[in-house]
Amino acid sequence: MLDAFLRNGVWVPNSCNQGTCGTCKVRVVHGTVDHPPAPDSVLSIAEQEQGVVLSCQTTPTSDVVIDPPTEETGSPRHVLRDIAGTVGAVTSIAADTVSVTVLLDQPLEFTAGQYVELAVPGTLETRPYSMANPPSEPDRLEFHIRRQPGGLATEGWIFESLDVGDPVTMCGPWGDFCYEPAESGVGLVLLAGGTGLAPLKAIARAALQDDPEREIHVYHGVRTRDELYDVDFWEGLSSTHPGVRYIPCLSREQWSGRTGYVGDAMMEDLPSCRNHAAYLCGPPAMVEAGVKALKRRRMSPRRIRREKYTPAV
Numbered sequence: 001m002l003d004a005f006l007r008n009g010v011w012v013p014n015s016c017n018q019g020t021c022g023t024c025k026v027r028v029v030h031g032t033v034d035h036p037p038a039p040d041s042v043l044s045i046a047e048q049e050q051g052v053v054l055s056c057q058t059t060p061t062s063d064v065v066i067d068p069p070t071e072e073t074g075s076p077r078h079v080l081r082d083i084a085g086t087v088g089a090v091t092s093i094a095a096d097t098v099s100v101t102v103l104l105d106q107p108l109e110f111t112a113g114q115y116v117e118l119a120v121p122g123t124l125e126t127r128p129y130s131m132a133n134p135p136s137e138p139d140r141l142e143f144h145i146r147r148q149p150g151g152l153a154t155e156g157w158i159f160e161s162l163d164v165g166d167p168v169t170m171c172g173p174w175g176d177f178c179y180e181p182a183e184s185g186v187g188l189v190l191l192a193g194g195t196g197l198a199p200l201k202a203i204a205r206a207a208l209q210d211d212p213e214r215e216i217h218v219y220h221g222v223r224t225r226d227e228l229y230d231v232d233f234w235e236g237l238s239s240t241h242p243g244v245r246y247i248p249c250l251s252r253e254q255w256s257g258r259t260g261y262v263g264d265a266m267m268e269d270l271p272s273c274r275n276h277a278a279y280l281c282g283p284p285a286m287v288e289a290g291v292k293a294l295k296r297r298r299m300s301p302r303r304i305r306r307e308k309y310t311p312a313v
């Protein structure tokens, strides 16, 4: 159902597209649907009794009528579509991490922070990857991809055989982890874990296009130095934009730079986040710890946007 809504320009908030976040709930008023059981933590028994379903997991088996979603996110509403392109570059950027650039057959409208689902060749499976480039570059998409042990897409394809010139098919854009330009003038705190840096790179670039003087604090957490990437990009950005501060943090290796977790590093640096907005992306534990840290620094919960990366095998 979610796919049908978004392809036809009917906006329904969505995030994981995997039945785990609960963002895409709608209430079926008339008609019949099929869906797998949803965990209570995502869809309560009371909601199920009222006909609420996760639209990303639900297939209509008749014409259906739904209540429009109650939650308005204010995110731009780009129509979901199939996308085709060709691999323009595959570059190793860190241990077990590559940057992949796809040159698109047709430009794609999206918002910084969103993702597409790449079709894994020879299977019916897809895997989500966030765009690391801003929407002002609509003819190409940049992805940061980390190898997952046993991963169908990474070990079976991307790290095995993907090469320049290969055709790629995708579907997107998905998600409402979106840069909000209306908040221009508010300082940004970006907390990333691993390749969760990708959508934050797109958000930082979009924010600086709106306001080159924007105050942006970028914390990138990885375990060891060989997992760090895009260091030159961020150092270059902070030398050309006086408002940008870039702080890489290692959690499992001593070095001359910062150590520990990104939320703790942010708390050491910023006595108050009252006039800031935040975007967090990375493993669930990092995101949850980061949200707690931001609240302790008095950031308004409505200004905290998050995307959890859960590795798909």
Ligand code: FES
Residues within 6 Å of the ligand: 013, 014, 015, 016, 017, 018, 019, 020, 021, 022, 023, 024, 025, 054, 055, 056, 057
């Ligand atoms: Fe996350 Fe549907 S449950 S988008």
